[in-house]
Amino acid sequence: MNCQAISIAKVVLLSGLLLLAGNALAQQGTIRLEHQAEQWETVTDDNGAEQVQLVKVTNVVPGDKVLFTVTYTNTGDQPAENVAITNPVPEHMVYVDDSAAGDNTSILFSADGGENFADASDLRVSNDDGSQRPANASDYTHVRWVVQSDVAPGTSGAVQFAAVVE
Amino acid sequence: MNRKWTSLFIALIGLGTAPLCVAEGTVAGTDIDNTAAVSYEVGGTPQTTTSNTLTLTVAEVLDVDVTLLSDPRSVPSGTGPHALLFVVTNTGNGTEGFTLQINNAVGGDDFDPDAATPSAIYFDTDGSGDFSAGDVAYVPGTNDPVLAPDAAVDILLVNDIPVDLADGAIGLSELGATASTGSGDPGDLFPGDGDGGIDAVVGTSGANDATAGQYVISDIELAVVKSATVLDPFGGSSPMPGATITYRIVITPTGSETAVNTAFTDAIPANTTYSPESISLNGSALTDDADTDAGAYTATPTPEVAVDLGDLTEASGAQTIEFNVTID
Numbered sequence: 235m236n237c238q239a240i241s242i243a244k245v246v247l248l249s250g251l252l253l254l255a256g257n258a259l260a261q262q263g264t265i266r267l268e269h270q271a272e273q274w275e276t277v278t279d280d281n282g283a284e285q286v287q288l289v290k291v292t293n294v295v296p297g298d299k300v301l302f303t304v305t306y307t308n309t310g311d312q313p314a315e316n317v318a319i320t321n322p323v324p325e326h327m328v329y330v331d332d333s334a335a336g337d338n339t340s341i342l343f344s345a346d347g348g349e350n351f352a353d354a355s356d357l358r359v360s361n362d363d364g365s366q367r368p369a370n371a372s373d374y375t376h377v378r379w380v381v382q383s384d385v386a387p388g389t390s391g392a393v394q395f396a397a398v399v400e
Numbered sequence: 401m402n403r404k405w406t407s408l409f410i411a412l413i414g415l416g417t418a419p420l421c422v423a424e425g426t427v428a429g430t431d432i433d434n435t436a437a438v439s440y441e442v443g444g445t446p447q448t449t450t451s452n453t454l455t456l457t458v459a460e461v462l463d464v465d466v467t468l469l470s471d472p473r474s475v476p477s478g479t480g481p482h483a484l485l486f487v488v489t490n491t492g493n494g495t496e497g498f499t500l501q502i503n504n505a506v507g508g509d510d511f512d513p514d515a516a517t518p519s520a521i522y523f524d525t526d527g528s529g530d531f532s533a534g535d536v537a538y539v540p541g542t543n544d545p546v547l548a549p550d551a552a553v554d555i556l557l558v559n560d561i562p563v564d565l566a567d568g569a570i571g572l573s574e575l576g577a578t579a580s581t582g583s584g585d586p587g588d589l590f591p592g593d594g595d596g597g598i599d600a601v602v603g604t605s606g607a608n609d610a611t612a613g614q615y616v617i618s619d620i621e622l623a624v625v626k627s628a629t630v631l632d633p634f635g636g637s638s639p640m641p642g643a644t645i646t647y648r649i650v651i652t653p654t655g656s657e658t659a660v661n662t663a664f665t666d667a668i669p670a671n672t673t674y675s676p677e678s679i680s681l682n683g684s685a686l687t688d689d690a691d692t693d694a695g696a697y698t699a700t701p702t703p704e705v706a707v708d709l710g711d712l713t714e715a716s717g718a719q720t721i722e723f724n725v726t727i728d
Binding site: 264265266267268269270271291292293294295296297300302304306310312313314315316317318319320321322324325326327385399400 | 425426430432433434435436437438439440441442443447449450451452453454455456457458459461493598599601603
């Protein structure tokens with residue numbers, strides 16, 4: 235069975251319905267964040283070729299993979315320095331290995347609820363017996379993107395990661 | 401790590417095509433909230449901002465599994481009712497009712513079992529695994545089983561077996577279960593029909609499943625004839641104290657099937673005593689110990705002779721067992 239087909243067909247039907255409550259105005263500040271969730275949809279064009287495109291999503295089923303994109307914009311008139319965006323891996327979802335991306339950012343992860351962040355290769359978690367092992371993607375609780383340069387007034391960027399509904 | 405946005409984006413699309421199957425999972429109606437935060441400094445002053453909160457609502461997945469629990473059931477022609485045991489499991493993520501159907505017109509078999517009347521579908525209410533008086537009949541639309549995610553219910557299909565069927569003939573009887581909310585192709589949507597008014601989506605099972613159980617006609621009869629010969633201490637045949645009785649039991653299989661694991665047991669009659677090491681099968685002596693040969697004598701709780709005859713067919717021919725007792 236192609237489970238992907240479920241989410242695709244559903245997304246096609248639901249793509250027009252956006253949960254308005256989810257789009258409530260973000261907290262004011264010099265940097266404005268906008269968050270969106272999308273899913274992959276495969277469409278067949280007139281030539282019979284399959285194309286994958288992203289559509290916004292508000293309803294999911296277990297097994298669905300969701301792409302979260304956070305867009306940051308400096309709405310002030312001064313450059314923003316040391317910009318770091320942090321997003322928890324939502325409850326009931328599991329981070330998709332190697333899915334975090336962001337132009338001009340270094341990406342860190344937390345496996346302890348956002349207390350400590352480290353590069354993926356350095357992140358470790360404790361076993362039940364107290365010993366430590368390298369963290370897996372499924373251990374990640376937060377993703378952090380550290381923007382490598384100042385964000386000038388009026389400019390914006392985007393970071394993203396994918397997670398699967400448990 | 402500095403990464404090119406475009407190349408990573410393509411990599412993510414590639415991930416999107418891999419199917420990921422989860423039988424059950426996050427419960428229908430769960431809201432998954434997600435808020436991002438940003439920290440930064442402007443002119444040396446630290447600031448933080450949070451994003452809008454995204455809410456993803458987990459829709460109800462409609463899925464069901466029907467599994468046969470009974471082994472193929474050996475039954476003689478013209479008998480019944482005989483039950484087959486199934487388990488129906490809600491493999492979706494919401495609380496769902498299921499309608500049940502029986503289908504005996506399944507292809508690929510030799511005969512159609514006759515569905516018992518007035519009801520052929522029963523809940524295995526007493527948990528016996530077989531049809532019994534306490535089991536409650538299923539009435540569509542009245543007592544459709546409503547199952548929580550991952551919950552299951554045992555269901556019996558009850559059939560009679562038609563007369564005059566050939567040995568070895570196979571008859572299939574199928575149990576179907578369908579989600580009450582709706583069924584169809586995976587991905588079919590029932591807007592607002594799920595738990596608490598959320599959307600319901602047909603899962604990989606199509607929100608219905610059907611599995612057949614099997615009846616196999618097994619007409620083998622074992623004719624058993626027992627006779628006794630008395631030898632008294634004086635060379636006569638009078639049943640008196642001290643006389644020996646030789647019991648002879650002849651078991652004759654007829655039919656074209658196999659009687660599997662046939663076991664013969666016979667209690668030593670009251671007021672007699674078993675004569676040690678007197679068991680024989682087809683003229684060969686068997687020891688009293690429960691050992692590698694087929695015979696055994698056990699004194700407790702009741703004195704008894706046992707002979708393991710194994711699998712018998714008509715070709716096995718008549719099996720003759722003998723043993724002796726003395727009159728007390």
